[in-house]
């Protein structure tokens with residue numbers, strides 16, 4: 001799919017601020033893809049559609065989880081997690097994107113997963129460091145992203161887990177499993 005066509009579609013599914021975020025993720029993802037050697041075109045499409053389901057009503061997200069046999073466990077965790085796996089399904093169903101690598105990059109963009117592909121890491125990281133993000137710790141991850149994809153994704157993941165623990169909210173098992181996978185491989 002052409003970039004402008006994809007952007008026209010996504011624009012209608014997101015409020016202005018989230019569309020601007022999406023443009024940021026797109027630019028960052030393409031740069032990271034070039035730097036770390038994965039398909040730039042796939043990174044561009046995955047970035048454009050990564051938050052496709054973010055503004056669907058919670059009831060619709062829940063229904064997709066049930067109807068498409070996504071892990072029922074999702075329903076016991078924060079609804080913020082649902083838009084990623086549901087987005088992958090809806091992008092396939094409604095937009096007709098069938099590329100497994102793109103769909104998995106969308107599916108795992110919030111939690112990651114053990115054994116992430118380069119494309120999955122690129123989208124996860126681009127979502128975290130795109131230029132419109134301004135939370136504490138993002139600058140350090142941006143610097144890491146200049147020289148080491150693994151360390152940058154790991155730091156983003158560590159920051160996210162610390163943030164969740166400090167808020168005393170539950171951490172989804174995929175998030176913990178991804179963290180453990182990186183620790184085992186890096187250290």
Ligand code: DGI
Pocket residue numbers: 051054078080081084109110111127160164169170171172173175
């Ligand atoms: O959709 P975005 O805001 O662009 O970013 P995202 O999809 O990466 O993350 C959405 C939120 O989900 C973010 O505030 C962090 C949070 N999150 C990530 N992992 C977990 C989580 N929230 C809970 N409750 N549990 C997790 O494991």
Ligand code: FE
Pocket residue numbers: 050051054083084109110
């Ligand atoms: Fe998201």
Ligand code: FE
Pocket residue numbers: 109110124127128
């Ligand atoms: Fe993210």
Ligand code: FE
Pocket residue numbers: 021025050051127
């Ligand atoms: Fe996002």
